[in-house]
Amino acid sequence: xxxxxxxxxxxxxxxxxxxxxxxxxxxxxxxxxxxxxxxxxxxxxxxxxxxxxxxxxxxxxxxxxxxxxxxxxxxxxxxxxxxxxxxxxxxxxxxxxxxxxxxxxxxxxxxxxxxxxxxxxxxxxxxxxxxxxxxxxxxxxxxxxxxxxxxxxxxxxxxxxxxxxxxxxxxxxxxxxxxxxxxxxxxxxxxxxxxxxxxxxxxxxxxxxxxxxxxxxxxxxxxxxxxxxxxxxxxxxxxxxxxxxxxxxxxxxxxxxxxxxxxxxxxxxxxxxxxxxxxxxxxxxxxxxxxxx
Numbered sequence: 072x073x074x075x076x077x078x079x080x081x082x083x084x085x086x087x088x089x090x091x092x093x094x095x096x097x098x099x100x101x102x103x104x105x106x107x108x109x110x111x112x113x114x115x116x117x118x119x120x121x122x123x124x125x126x127x128x129x130x131x132x133x134x135x136x137x138x139x140x141x142x143x144x145x146x147x148x149x150x151x152x153x154x155x156x157x158x159x160x161x162x163x164x165x166x167x168x169x170x171x172x173x174x175x176x177x178x179x180x181x182x183x184x185x186x187x188x189x190x191x192x193x194x195x196x197x198x199x200x201x202x203x204x205x206x207x208x209x210x211x212x213x214x215x216x217x218x219x220x221x222x223x224x225x226x227x228x229x230x231x232x233x234x235x236x237x238x239x240x241x242x243x244x245x246x247x248x249x250x251x252x253x254x255x256x257x258x259x260x261x262x263x264x265x266x267x268x269x270x271x272x273x274x275x276x277x278x279x280x281x282x283x284x285x286x287x288x289x290x291x292x293x294x295x296x297x298x299x300x301x302x303x304x305x306x307x308x309x310x311x312x313x314x315x316x317x318x319x320x321x322x323x324x325x326x327x328x329x330x331x332x333x334x335x336x337x338x339x340x341x342x343x344x345x346x347x348x349x350x351x352x353x354x355x356x357x358x359x360x361x362x363x364x
Contacts, residue, residue: 085115086125088124088125091130095133097137103123105133110146110153111136136153139165152164152165174308174309177309177352178309178310180309181315181318184197185315185318198321198322198325203302203304203323204302205301205302208298208300210298211247212272212273212274212293212296213296215270217268217292218290220263221258221259221260221263225266233268239291240272244277245272246272247271248271250268250341251339252266252267252340253269253338254337255267259313299362300362300364301360301362301363302323302326302330302363303358303360304323304360305357305358306319306357308350308353309352311356316340320338323338323359323360323361334362335363336361338360338361339361340360341360342356343358
C-alpha cells in the first residue's frame with residue numbers, strides 16, 4: 072500500500088498526499104521535499120504507517136512554494152515569504168529578493184559583455200564605451216582606514232569602512248568631498264591589496280586628534296592628499312562589482328597610454344553617490360580614476 076492509496080483517515084477533512092498533490096498540481100515527490108525542507112509540513116502524519124495527510128487549505132501555500140522555487144529563491148527566503156503575517160509583507164519580501172536578482176543579472180550582463188569583448192579580440196571597441204575625462208582635484212586632508220582584503224570581501228568592507236569614517240568626520244569638521252578608495256596593490260580573488268578607504272575632512276587638527284584616539288583600533292590615519300589630476304570614467308552600480316569593474320580600469324589605462332600621459336599614483340574609486348542603497352543598477356555611482364601627469 073502506498074501513501075496515495077485510500078485509507079481510513081481519522082479526520083475526514085484530510086487528504087492523502089496523492090489527492091493533495093493533484094489539487095496543488097504538484098508531485099508527491101515535491102511535497103515530500105517541501106516537508107523535508109520545512110516549507111510545507113503535512114497536517115497529520117500517521118505514526119504507524121508514516122503516511123502524510125494534508126488539508127485543502129494548504130493548497131495555496133504549496134503552489135506558492137512551487138512558484139517561488141521557480142524564481143530560484145533560496146530556501147531560507149522562501150520560508151520568510153510563506154511565514155509572513157500578511158500579504159503586503161510577503162509581497163515586500165518578494166520585491167526585495169527580486170531587486171537583488173535584477174542587480175545581480177545587470178552585473179552579470181556587464182561582465183558577459185566584457186568577456187565577449189576580450190575573447191573576441193574586440194577590447195578596443197569595448198573600451199570606447201567608457202567616456203574618459205580628466206579633472207583637477209585640489210589637495211585635501213583625509214582620514215583613512217587601510218585593510219588587506221580579497222575581492223570577495225571588498226564590497227562589505229568598503230561600505231563598513233566608509234560608514235565608520237563618515238561618522239568620524241563629524242568630529243573632524245565635516246566631509247568636504249566625495250569619499251574614495253585607493254588600491255595600493257592588486258585586489259582580486261587571490262591578492263589582498265591593501266586597499267585604503269579615504270574621507271576628505273575640513274579640520275586637520277581635529278582629524279589628527281581623532282586618529283590619536285582611534286587609530287590603533289581602526290587602523291586609521293590622517294594624511295594630506297596632494298593636489299592631483301585624475302583621468303577617470305563614470306560607471307553605474309551594476310558595473311562596480313568585481314570583476315566587471317576591471318573593464319573600466321582597463322579602459323582608463325588604455326586612454327592614458329593613447330593620450331601620451333603617465334600614471335602618477337595608485338588607482339582609485341570615487342564614490343560620489345549619497346544614497347547607495349537607493350541607487351538603481353543603471354544609475355551612475357562611482358568614478359574609476361588614475362592620477363596622471
